[in-house]
Amino acid sequence: MKRFELPCIGDAMATLETRDLYLGYGRRMVVNGLNLHIPQGQVTVIVGPNGCGKSTLLAGLARLNKPRSGAVLLNGLPIGSLPTRDVARLLALLPQDASAPEGITVNELIRFGRQPHQGLMRQWSSKDQLIVENALHAADLVELADCALESMSGGQRQRAWIAMAIAQDTPLLLLDEPTSALDLGHQIEVFELVRQLTNAGKTVVMVLHDLSSACRYADHLVAMKAGRIVIEGAPDTVVTSALIEELYGVSCVLLKCPQTGTPVITAIQPLPHKQQKQQGQTEFLAEEFQS
Amino acid sequence: MPERSRHLAPMLSVAGVGLVLLCLISLLIGAGDVGAWRSLETLFGQGDEQSRFVIYGLRWPRTELAVVVGIALGAAGVLLQSVTRNTLAEPGLLGVSAGSSFAVVMAISLGASASSLAFSVAVVGALIGCLLVMAVCRLRGVGSDPVRLILAGAAFSGFLSALSGLLLLRDQRTADEMRFWVIGSLAGRPVETLYAALPGLTCGLILMLPLVRPLAALALGEALASSLGHHPQRVRLGVLIVVAMLVGTANAAAGPIGFLGLIVPFMARRMVGSDIRQTLWLSLLLGPSVLLGADIVSRLLVSPYELPIGVVTAFIGAPVLIATVRAQRLPIL
Amino acid sequence: MKSMVVRRPSHRAPAGFWLLRLGPWTQLVSRRSFVAGALLLLLLACACLVSLTFGGSRPIPVKDALLVLAGQGDAVSRLLINTLRMPRILAAVLTGAALGAAGCLMQTLARNRLATPGIVGLDNGATAFAVASIVATSTSLLPSILALSGAATAAVLTFALASGSGSRGYRFIVTGIGVGAMFSALTNLMLSQAPIDAANRAYPWTVGSLNGTSAVAIRALAAGLFFGLPWACLLGRQLAAMGFSERVSISLGVRLGALRMTTLAATVWLTALGVAVAGPVGLVALIAPEIARYLARQRGVPVLNSAWSGALLMVVADCAGRNILSPIEVPVGIVMAIIGGPYLIWIVLRQPDRRVQ
Numbered sequence: 015m016k017r018f019e020l021p022c023i024g025d026a027m028a029t030l031e032t033r034d035l036y037l038g039y040g041r042r043m044v045v046n047g048l049n050l051h052i053p054q055g056q057v058t059v060i061v062g063p064n065g066c067g068k069s070t071l072l073a074g075l076a077r078l079n080k081p082r083s084g085a086v087l088l089n090g091l092p093i094g095s096l097p098t099r100d101v102a103r104l105l106a107l108l109p110q111d112a113s114a115p116e117g118i119t120v121n122e123l124i125r126f127g128r129q130p131h132q133g134l135m136r137q138w139s140s141k142d143q144l145i146v147e148n149a150l151h152a153a154d155l156v157e158l159a160d161c162a163l164e165s166m167s168g169g170q171r172q173r174a175w176i177a178m179a180i181a182q183d184t185p186l187l188l189l190d191e192p193t194s195a196l197d198l199g200h201q202i203e204v205f206e207l208v209r210q211l212t213n214a215g216k217t218v219v220m221v222l223h224d225l226s227s228a229c230r231y232a233d234h235l236v237a238m239k240a241g242r243i244v245i246e247g248a249p250d251t252v253v254t255s256a257l258i259e260e261l262y263g264v265s266c267v268l269l270k271c272p273q274t275g276t277p278v279i280t281a282i283q284p285l286p287h288k289q290q291k292q293q294g295q296t297e298f299l300a301e302e303f304q305s
Numbered sequence: 306m307p308e309r310s311r312h313l314a315p316m317l318s319v320a321g322v323g324l325v326l327l328c329l330i331s332l333l334i335g336a337g338d339v340g341a342w343r344s345l346e347t348l349f350g351q352g353d354e355q356s357r358f359v360i361y362g363l364r365w366p367r368t369e370l371a372v373v374v375g376i377a378l379g380a381a382g383v384l385l386q387s388v389t390r391n392t393l394a395e396p397g398l399l400g401v402s403a404g405s406s407f408a409v410v411m412a413i414s415l416g417a418s419a420s421s422l423a424f425s426v427a428v429v430g431a432l433i434g435c436l437l438v439m440a441v442c443r444l445r446g447v448g449s450d451p452v453r454l455i456l457a458g459a460a461f462s463g464f465l466s467a468l469s470g471l472l473l474l475r476d477q478r479t480a481d482e483m484r485f486w487v488i489g490s491l492a493g494r495p496v497e498t499l500y501a502a503l504p505g506l507t508c509g510l511i512l513m514l515p516l517v518r519p520l521a522a523l524a525l526g527e528a529l530a531s532s533l534g535h536h537p538q539r540v541r542l543g544v545l546i547v548v549a550m551l552v553g554t555a556n557a558a559a560g561p562i563g564f565l566g567l568i569v570p571f572m573a574r575r576m577v578g579s580d581i582r583q584t585l586w587l588s589l590l591l592g593p594s595v596l597l598g599a600d601i602v603s604r605l606l607v608s609p610y611e612l613p614i615g616v617v618t619a620f621i622g623a624p625v626l627i628a629t630v631r632a633q634r635l636p637i638l
Numbered sequence: 639m640k641s642m643v644v645r646r647p648s649h650r651a652p653a654g655f656w657l658l659r660l661g662p663w664t665q666l667v668s669r670r671s672f673v674a675g676a677l678l679l680l681l682l683a684c685a686c687l688v689s690l691t692f693g694g695s696r697p698i699p700v701k702d703a704l705l706v707l708a709g710q711g712d713a714v715s716r717l718l719i720n721t722l723r724m725p726r727i728l729a730a731v732l733t734g735a736a737l738g739a740a741g742c743l744m745q746t747l748a749r750n751r752l753a754t755p756g757i758v759g760l761d762n763g764a765t766a767f768a769v770a771s772i773v774a775t776s777t778s779l780l781p782s783i784l785a786l787s788g789a790a791t792a793a794v795l796t797f798a799l800a801s802g803s804g805s806r807g808y809r810f811i812v813t814g815i816g817v818g819a820m821f822s823a824l825t826n827l828m829l830s831q832a833p834i835d836a837a838n839r840a841y842p843w844t845v846g847s848l849n850g851t852s853a854v855a856i857r858a859l860a861a862g863l864f865f866g867l868p869w870a871c872l873l874g875r876q877l878a879a880m881g882f883s884e885r886v887s888i889s890l891g892v893r894l895g896a897l898r899m900t901t902l903a904a905t906v907w908l909t910a911l912g913v914a915v916a917g918p919v920g921l922v923a924l925i926a927p928e929i930a931r932y933l934a935r936q937r938g939v940p941v942l943n944s945a946w947s948g949a950l951l952m953v954v955a956d957c958a959g960r961n962i963l964s965p966i967e968v969p970v971g972i973v974m975a976i977i978g979g980p981y982l983i984w985i986v987l988r989q990p991d992r993r994v995q
Contacts (some may be wrong), residue, residue, distance in 0.1 A: 073885075076885075076888075076889060077888070078885055078888055098888065098891050098892075098893055099891040099893075100891075101891065102889065102890055102891025103891070105889075106889055107885060107886075107888075107889035108886075108889075109883065109885035109886060109889070111883055111885070112882070112883055112885070112886050113882065113883040113886075114881065114882055114886075115881030115882070118881075121652065121653070125652060126878075126879060126882075126890060127890070129879055129890050129891065129892075130890060130891040134872065134875070135662075135663045135664075135665075136662065136663065136664055137664050137665050137666045138651060138652070138655075138657055138664050138666050139664060140647050140650070143647035143649065143650070143651070143652070144647045146652075147647055147648065160653075182890070393812055398815070437983070453750070453752065455811075455812065455815060456750065456752035456753065456757060456811070457752060457982075457983075459757055459815065460752060460924070460978075460979070460982040460983075461979070461982070461983065463920065463921070463975055463979070464975050464976070464978065464979025464980075464982065464983070465979075466975075467845070467971070467972045467974075467975030467976055467979065468975075468976060468979070470845055470969075470972050470975075471968065471972050471976065474963075474966060474968065474972075475963065475966065488826050488829075488830050563819070564819070610831075612827065613826060613827060613830055615823060615826060616823040616824070616826060616827045619819050619820055619822070619823035620820060620823060622816075622819070623816040623817065623819045623820045623823075624816070626812060626813075626815065626816040626819070627799050627800075627812070627813050627816040627817075629812075630800075630808070630809045630812040630813060631799075631800075631809065631813075
């Protein structure tokens with residue numbers, strides 16, 4: 015495995031935390047009174063069942079949603095009160111549905127990452143050039159620099175998006191399910207890159223679907239349910255079969271990974287009362303629309 | 306499921322009663338110096354020559370025409386929205402009406418003037434508009450941009466009306482004939498128009514019947530509908546032919562009347578939900594009701610003059626369009 | 639400072655760009671865009687010359703035309719060119735530039751290649767107000783002013799009705815279509831009630847025509863463009879980051895709300911000016927940006943090139959309109975729609991816009 019030294023040129027530091035955060039849509043509260051402190055220089059992974067509010071929380075941390083009550087604090091200040099440009103120099107988000115203009119190449123994509131540091135009168139500098147080239151090296155995309163994004167594989171594409179976030183040169187990086195659409199091999203690519211980033215000093219917050227990957231790559235795991243934190247801490251202390259039963263309603267057996275010592279989830283079975291409900295629903299659908 | 310049919314029946318009766326009432330009002334009021342009271346007397350058999358002419362010679366054919374055109378446009382609206390799975394779809398907005406108008410202009414400028422020829426020409430023109438819709442639908446993936454269709458239709462309409470404009474520039478005779486036809490109106494149409502419109506309407510409605518069930522399945526998405534044994538492309542083609550028939554007939558009979566195909570499905574959905582198996586039957590009653598209502602308004606508002614009915618429907622329909630899109634999510638069809 | 643893999647950048651500027659530097663100020667200029675712009679301007683000059691000389695009833699030899707432009711030449715040619723053709727060509731250039739730039743901004747704002755300022759109701763609003771002025775009065779300046787206010791009214795109405803939508807593109811567009819439909823109905827109403835001669839006078843305003851444009855209106859347009867075009871170019875730079883999905887743009891520090899409002903204002907400004915002079919020639923705003931994008935093949939927002947191609951299109955369309963069905967003059971709006979229509983259908987029938995995930 016290669017080791018990269020990354021261009022953390024800005025020695026800007028950033029702390030991110032929430033205080034009594036309430037986020038919601040309309041009448042519905044999705045995040046309820048959350049207090050979270052993101053540890054610096056580590057990979058924090060947020061997990062939980064569908065609808066627990068983890069994506070909403072990430073969006074709130076990235077100032078995409080306004081809090082109903084409470085605050086998200088970046089370096090101690092409410093994130094909504096800071097100019098969005100300044101926030102963009104401290105925090106980069108890679109959302110789940112990221113899309114780019116048609117036909118864009120990797121180089122062009124990465125260049126966009128420099129935007130928060132540029133201005134109308136100061137459109138390019140050698141520093142920008144330097145950072146873009148380093149980002150390309152860090153994401154191992156030098157040979158693909160002029161390829162169109164759409165012609166690349168899923169894993170390469172995700173690496174390109176992360177390269178753009180690297181070029182944005184922020185101490186904080188937020189990723190929303192970066193690996194959900196990727197196969198195993200590509201998933202590992204992305205996770206390894208994320209690991210390099212934290213080794214170089216960045217703070218990464220990820221929302222992950224897959225609990226096993228979360229256990230493997232997280233330094234700090236945050237388990238959510240119904241908008242609240244159920245428990246947080248290092249995966250091997252926090253993840254128990256009781257927790258999994260509470261979050262997902264399935265029973266399982268936990269083993270210890272021989273290589274890393276993190277929990278591995280096996281022998282998953284739905285809990286008894288759920289099985290009956292599912293069968294009934296399938297029968298109804300089949301009846302309705304037969305031609 | 307039994308609950309849904311129970312919902313439909315009361316709504317149908319409400320709509321039916323509404324329609325009858327509106328027909329009555331349409332007969333009672335209007336230009337021609339025959340007031341409401343006298344009209345009522347005439348309907349019961351006690352009127353003089355003039356009143357009887359106004360009621361039976363003018364208002365009755367007009368009301369009938371409104372009903373025929375209303376049924377055609379209302380049903381076409383529901384069908385079009387269902388086949389494009391787009392609650393913003395409307396024959397006028399998508400260029401179907403523009404297609405039939407252009408075909409009529411071209412036919413008249415090429416020398417045709419028999420009214421029955423205008424009908425078949427209008428249907429063919431509407432069909433071309435529908436084919437464009439089909440082409441765009443086929444290219445769209447599931448759940449992609451609903452506005453793309455509307456924009457394509459707007460562009461297509463613009464193109465066709467420019468072509469019509471070009472034809473009219475060259476040919477003064479056609480221009481004079483078209484000047485009044487081009488604005489949709491129920492007034493001053495010869496009685497033959499009604500009879501000429503009936504074949505197109507009945508044909509369209511009959512062809513529509515076997516397509517309803519497949520169309521409901523299509524609402525689940527193409528892949529799912531195929532797996533249930535339907536043929537999505539054939540169903541779409543069939544429905545679009547029906548829409549072309551209905552819209553072409555309505556256009557040839559009364560000129561292009563826009564927005565009805567938007568208002569009627571909107572109301573029907575409000576009343577019985579999104580299932581086409583219910584909204585379609587309701588639209589057959591709501592269509593004529595809305596059109597008659599608009600016609601009555603157009604007669605009353607600036608009495609003794611008349612507003613073109615296209616203006617009234619646009620002023621009802623545009624807010625409906627805006628309201629539809631203001632809702633948090635576009636209702637999924 | 640942590641160590642880096644690459645110590646010295648391999649190039650001064652990104653590939654395909656020229657870096658202009660003046661002290662601390664730096665500007666990036668796309669090489670290809672620049673060449674495309676130069677080409678367009680050259681074509682524009684040729685088209686203007688052709689339009690000047692190739693004139694339906696009185697063609698003027700090229701030599702004489704050039705003489706007139708240089709300030710000499712015989713009286714007849716001078717009269718023809720200076721009082722009749724030159725103002726008209728100037729109007730075509732200015733209108734085309736305004737509408738081309740506005741179209742580029744609008745397409746970027748709506749993130750849809752089929753969007754024109756017209757579908758947001760601007761064209762229909764302008765037409766309705768202009769027709770109203772003609773049907774009611776008969777002075778020649780008033781229609782232009784009313785067209786301007788009509789476009790502005792339609793824009794305000796659309797914006798007010800669509801607001802609170804979180805600036806969602808489709809809601810704005812559809813509301814614009816609704817507002818446009820209402821104004822269009824109003825226009826139909828007025829035309830149907832008006833006496834035949836007023837209706838005929840109002841006709842050019844319903845299709846878009848460069849016939850009989852007033853000199854004052856042209857001057858106003860020129861002044862408006864003088865401010866509007868640079869403003870649009872500046873916006874174009876910032877708009878490049880809007881090609882991404884919303885969340886990515888926000889993450890990059892783009893102030894979406896403010897940018898959208900400003901872009902909309904610029905679009906309305908330019909469109910209203912263009913429509914006030916020429917009427918609803920909507921399709922220029924659609925085709926011009928396409929030409930610009932095709933030539934420059936850049937992922938940016940080619941405002942300036944759209945302006946030049948818009949001007950080129952208008953001059954060509956106007957020339958064609960005057961000469962094709964001579965002696966009948968086909969309004970430029972109709973020529974545009976006829977060229978633009980098949981092109982439009984072609985865009986629609988191509989592979990749909992794919993966004994890269």
